[in-house]
Amino acid sequence: MVDVSGSWDARFEPVKDALARQLESGNELGASVVVDVGGTTVVDIWGGWRDTAHTSPWTEDTITNVWSTTKTVTNLSALVLVDRGLLDPYAPVAKYWPEFAENGKERIEVRHLLSHTSGVSGWEAPFTVEDMYDWGTATRRLAAQKPWWEPGTASGYHASNQGHLIGELVRRVTGTPLKAFVTDELAGPLGADFQIGALESDWHRIAPVVPPPPLPFDLAAMDPEAPMVKTFTAPATDASTANTPGWRHADMGAVNGHGNARSVARILKSLALGGTVDGVRLLSPDTIDIIFDEQSHAPDLVLGVPLRFGIGFALPETQTVPYAPQGRACYWGGWGGSVIIMDLDRHVTISYMMNKMAPGIIGSDRSQDYVETTYACLD
16 A cells, blocks of 8 residues: 555544555545544645656645635635624625625625625626736626626525635725735634745645546536526636646635645634634634524535535535535535535544545545545544
8 A cells, every 4th residue: 555644643544544545546646634633633644646747746745726625714714804893794795895786786795705695606708717817807897797696595606706705805804915814814823834826935845736527517508697607617717727827826715725634724623623723713602603604505506516505614414515524514625626624513623635636516535535434433
């Protein structure tokens, strides 16, 4: 079996074996897995390769583009501002961003952006990936357009634009761009190796993403006005774009966070631990409770699968991600299968980040393997 580096409690050796098995099979190229229980890291492992040629091993300080796992850090940023009294999740977005009230959006509330229920799940075409890199243009376009369905009535995954929507709120109330806020207020105080975008000085340790097979639906055969089609075609994103300089320089809190299992867990385990990590307080228990105010529970208009959203995170449901823990827990992940789970009942955080993207919409057979193995060890 291939080598896995890092540390693990004897009780959790099956998690190490699961990563070794996935690497051995070739399902996994390079990856890291962290499990934290009650503030103690019981698994912190990594292995495999940064590159498909197997010339550069995945090491302790390897980072990668984590796609929509970025949203968990972005939405935590908004909740930090809620905790500080600077944002009200039940207030209109236009209270903080007046221009957003255009075209019938005056009643869209902050919670709708945080739960993918705003009706603004993407940009009106034409709109390219490169347009996302221009913050001013991208946010002005969002402020000007109409919602694509009645806000608050259903979720429609804000796949590429949630970082611009939440990031503009962060900028409006703090004067700080989102990527700087994450560095200064979350990653920095916690010593977490996570950033939105990636500094050029860190590019040498990035594991480039390996694109997945095409998504399992034919957009060209669908109604061009359907939220799914509009969201995934403006912009249409080739996963390999994440390996380019323009992508790494941009501030895109929905899709271009760079980190690994350890750094994502370091930040997000704050939710499983009552809001404080090693003396660094991010949230109060009352603010954490807001996450569990259910906003939708139905088939998502963009992803086409049943999802249950609270404010900022997905909540457990039994169909789409059956291996996520039930009870008082929240989670999300990234395109290709990365996942971060916070189980507040057990004070457990599970984090998995990788470079080889799996097929499908949410999660993967690999993320399921690591999560189920972890819970078997806990039980």
